[in-house]
Amino acid sequence: MKIQLITILSIVCLLLLTFSSSAQNVGINPTGAAPDNSALLDLNSTDKGFLITRVDTASIATPAFGLMTLAPIDSCLYMYSGANWISLGGVGSNCCCANSSPPPSPDPIFPCNGTTTPVIDVISPLTGETWMDRNLGAGQVATSITDAAAYGGLYQWGRCTDGHEKRTSSTNSTLSTTVSPSHGDFIISSGAPDDWLTPQNNNLWQGVAGINNPCPTGYRIPTRIEMDAERLSWATNDAAGAFASPLKFTLGGRRNPNGAFSLVGSIGSYSTSVISGATNKILLNITNSTSSTGSNARGHGLSVRCIKD
Numbered sequence: 562m563k564i565q566l567i568t569i570l571s572i573v574c575l576l577l578l579t580f581s582s583s584a585q586n587v588g589i590n591p592t593g594a595a596p597d598n599s600a601l602l603d604l605n606s607t608d609k610g611f612l613i614t615r616v617d618t619a620s621i622a623t624p625a626f627g628l629m630t631l632a633p634i635d636s637c638l639y640m641y642s643g644a645n646w647i648s649l650g651g652v653g654s655n656c657c658c659a660n661s662s663p664p665p666s667p668d669p670i671f672p673c674n675g676t677t678t679p680v681i682d683v684i685s686p687l688t689g690e691t692w693m694d695r696n697l698g699a700g701q702v703a704t705s706i707t708d709a710a711a712y713g714g715l716y717q718w719g720r721c722t723d724g725h726e727k728r729t730s731s732t733n734s735t736l737s738t739t740v741s742p743s744h745g746d747f748i749i750s751s752g753a754p755d756d757w758l759t760p761q762n763n764n765l766w767q768g769v770a771g772i773n774n775p776c777p778t779g780y781r782i783p784t785r786i787e788m789d790a791e792r793l794s795w796a797t798n799d800a801a802g803a804f805a806s807p808l809k810f811t812l813g814g815r816r817n818p819n820g821a822f823s824l825v826g827s828i829g830s831y832s833t834s835v836i837s838g839a840t841n842k843i844l845l846n847i848t849n850s851t852s853s854t855g856s857n858a859r860g861h862g863l864s865v866r867c868i869k870d
Contacts, residue, residue: 586598586600586601586602586603587601587602587603588600588602588603588604588605589602589603589604589605613629613630613631613638614629614630614631615630615631615632615633616630616631616632616633617630617632617633617743618630618632618639618641618741618743621641624641625641626641627640627641628640628641629641629649631651632743636651637649637650637651638650638651648723678693678695678697678698678699678713678777679695680693680777680780681693681694681695682694682869683807683808684807685791685794685806685807685808686807687794688787688790688791688794690787690790690791690868690869691868691869692791692808692866692867692868692869693776693777693780693866693867693868694808694809695711695713695809696711696712696713696714696811696813696864696865696866697713697714697716697722697726697775697776697864697865697866697867698713698714698722698726698727698865699711699712699713702809703804703809703810703811705804706800706801706803706804706810706811706812706829707811707812707826708811711809711811711813712728712811712813712814712825712864713813713864713865714726714727714728714862714864714865715728715813715814715815715816715862715863715864716775716832716862716863716864716865717747717748717757717859717860717861717862718765718766718832718842718859718860718861718863719740719757719758719762719765719766719772719773719859720742720757720765720773720775721741721773721775722775723741723742723744723745724744724745724746725742725745725746725747725748725862726775726862726865727745728816728822730745730746730747731746731747732746732747732748732749732820733746733747733748733749734748734749734751735748736748736750736756736757736758736759737757737758737759738758738759740758740762740765740772740773741773742757747816747820747862748860749818749819749820749860750818750819750858750860751819753840753858754839754840754858754859755818755840755858755859755860755861756840756858756859756860757859757860758859761839761859763836766781766782766832766834767834768781768834768870769781769870771834775865775867776865776867777867779869779870780867780868780869780870781834781867781868781870782832782833782834782865782867782868783833783834783866783867783868784833784834784835785833785835785843785854787833787868788831788833788843788845788854789845789854791806791808792845792852792853792854794806795852798851798852799847799848799849799850799851799852800812800829800847800848800849800852801849802852803829803847803852808866810829810831810847810866811829811864812824812825812826812827812828812829812847812848812849813825813829813830813864814826814827814828814829814830815828815830815861815862815863815864816861816862816863817861817862818858818860818861827848827849828846828847828848829845829846829847829848829864830844830845830846830847830857830861830863830864831844831845831847831863831864831865831866832844832863832864832865833845833854836859837856838856840858840859841856841857841858841859842856842857842858842859843855843856844856844857844863
């Protein structure tokens, strides 16, 4: 019994050598140094790291603001913003800045954006509105109405830039039950309402602080009125007028709710933030002969052009 007591006391003493605390913070430090006053928890080691939880975001039912996890499904580190999961980086193809250095200005990392698009303003002289000079995800300003390098991504209405918008993204037939799917697949549907999300949510993409706003800081998805005003300012109401405008719209086509691409090089379809009924969202359609605002299912992948708030 005496030997057991000595053993227990020895273990306690050993733990005390590596653990220190004060009234408001705790430190784990082999040297016995006091925890830094600015930290609630101060970990210090010369040969060990801090191991974060490894849980997919979809498995966390009610995440707290600031909660972090390393998601095994895509090897990305995520933090919860209070509205959606934000990728902080990692080695997966869908992670923010995967396998790269922080991008130089003017290529900031956007809160709901897994890639970067240069933020260069262009002012429309007739409407007075300030827009991005290219489609979201585009590598350059369009040099022609069918410039593939200027097409950019194809976004399902209400989704972040999480990889689904890439024209090379895989498809997934399981509808998401959260506004932040734990993957970057294009979510396909087989019938009405042809949405990627269940239950549906009409409150996405609403304003610069809106849920899942994929645009750079200070930018947002335009409204129908703003998009229509831009269309009516063109010299001609068609693809030629769209490209001749300061915004240089392109005919990037669309991706249907079943995942198939259609009308690339023949039509430009641009999302707005406006919902029309349970199944539709408002969009701008541009063809070689005309242009107009209309609607289609939220599960379509369309081009996005961000407007400054």
